[in-house]
Amino acid sequence: MKSKMVAAFALVMIALMVAGFAYAAWSETLTISGTVNTGSVGAKFDKAKSNDDDRKWDPCELGTWTNWDEWSGNRCSYDVAKTKVEIKDNGKTLKITIENAYPGYYPGVGFLVKNTGDVPIKYSSINIASDTSVLDIKYGGLVFTKVIEKGETDWGYIAIKVTDSAAEHATYTFTVTIEFKLWTLVQ
Amino acid sequence: MQHKKLVGLSVLLTLALSIMGLAYAQWSEKLTITGNVATAELDWELKNPASYLDHEGTKDWNADCNWNFWQLDKDVGGPTQITFRDTDGDGDYDTLEVTLVNTYPGYAESISFDVYNNGILPLIFKKVIINGNEFTSGWPTVSLDVTGDGKTDLAIKYSDNLGRLFKPSDSANVNFKILVLHDAPESSTLHFTIQLVAVQWNAP
Numbered sequence: 001m002k003s004k005m006v007a008a009f010a011l012v013m014i015a016l017m018v019a020g021f022a023y024a025a026w027s028e029t030l031t032i033s034g035t036v037n038t039g040s041v042g043a044k045f046d047k048a049k050s051n052d053d054d055r056k057w058d059p060c061e062l063g064t065w066t067n068w069d070e071w072s073g074n075r076c077s078y079d080v081a082k083t084k085v086e087i088k089d090n091g092k093t094l095k096i097t098i099e100n101a102y103p104g105y106y107p108g109v110g111f112l113v114k115n116t117g118d119v120p121i122k123y124s125s126i127n128i129a130s131d132t133s134v135l136d137i138k139y140g141g142l143v144f145t146k147v148i149e150k151g152e153t154d155w156g157y158i159a160i161k162v163t164d165s166a167a168e169h170a171t172y173t174f175t176v177t178i179e180f181k182l183w184t185l186v187q
Numbered sequence: 188m189q190h191k192k193l194v195g196l197s198v199l200l201t202l203a204l205s206i207m208g209l210a211y212a213q214w215s216e217k218l219t220i221t222g223n224v225a226t227a228e229l230d231w232e233l234k235n236p237a238s239y240l241d242h243e244g245t246k247d248w249n250a251d252c253n254w255n256f257w258q259l260d261k262d263v264g265g266p267t268q269i270t271f272r273d274t275d276g277d278g279d280y281d282t283l284e285v286t287l288v289n290t291y292p293g294y295a296e297s298i299s300f301d302v303y304n305n306g307i308l309p310l311i312f313k314k315v316i317i318n319g320n321e322f323t324s325g326w327p328t329v330s331l332d333v334t335g336d337g338k339t340d341l342a343i344k345y346s347d348n349l350g351r352l353f354k355p356s357d358s359a360n361v362n363f364k365i366l367v368l369h370d371a372p373e374s375s376t377l378h379f380t381i382q383l384v385a386v387q388w389n390a391p
Contacts, residue, residue: 041213041214041215041216042216043216043218044218045218060389076388076389078309078354078388080227080307080308080309081227091218092218092219093218093219093220093221094218094219094220094221095220095221095222095223096220096221096222096223097222097223097225098222098223098224098225099225099227100225100226100227100307100308101224101225101226101227102226102227102229102308102387102389103387103389103390104387104389104390109220111220113218117216121216124215130222135222135224158220160222160224162224162226166226167226168226168227168228168229169226169227169228170225170226171223171224171225171226172223172224172226173221173222173223173224174221174222174224175219175220175221175222176219176220176221176222177217177218177219177220178217178218178219178220179215179216179217179218180215180216180217180218181214181215181216182214182215185214185215
């Protein structure tokens, strides 16, 4: 009797397994395989120009910048100082070297920034680190609202006024950091 | 058990936010401008030699209050001693030491020398300061009470090139005259200082 019970139970189990197999056969799984390639934010200094290359009278006011290479303003009647600009580190750094500066000397450097990334960018922030009692640094051109599309450029400038606090035979340094962000991240 | 779950959830949440933050941070790029500003030096100097009247063996010169000079038939005072000094060690003369010897009321001396712009900045000879008295133009004359007894002992007249623009490598002659006045004390040493002040040409 007991063995009959066991046999019946085993049959039921087998039947259920067969039924289960049949249900599995009546189903289908669909798969979505996704790959997301993200773009990158990239910018570099493409071109730069000083308004006091050698053999020019020294600029002595901020003047007006209308493009990265177009400046108009008053020059003093002598050529004493010189401002040189170089693009370094594959366009990531602009190196400005000013020689023979003196109080009242007010050179500027215009630059062109190119969007080298894959997505539009916006100018986000600028940070100036310098001894503000000696160097009065102004900037302009770049605007927060402008979207720089991939491959496009925008221009800006910085101008450095040497104040009356500057000492003779001294060396002063400054660093300007300009940040660009994905255009959607800048309000 | 409940507490452990909460802690675990909190850690997971923090981790997720950090990853999100990192992702946002990557969507930006910084460009840097570095600057190096080297300043120049305003530099001018006194040129050696100076010319003066009372040399060794020459007779004395006297003058009146209108700076009319005449030579005496005696050699009592002098000779005038002139020394150029480089007090700041920059390789050029910035101080002229003048010593008048054994002088007396009426004794006068006239000293001339060149000043030279040996720097790269144009400069303006802005003012002359004679024992604290400032002059910015003309041919100033000042009477000095150097002993502090209420009576003037010396008169000094400065002349030439005050206010002039000196471009680099320009030089010009300047002159000052000294007259020992009648109230000058006997057996005394009388000190005076004349400072020639230049400023950069574009100074306000």
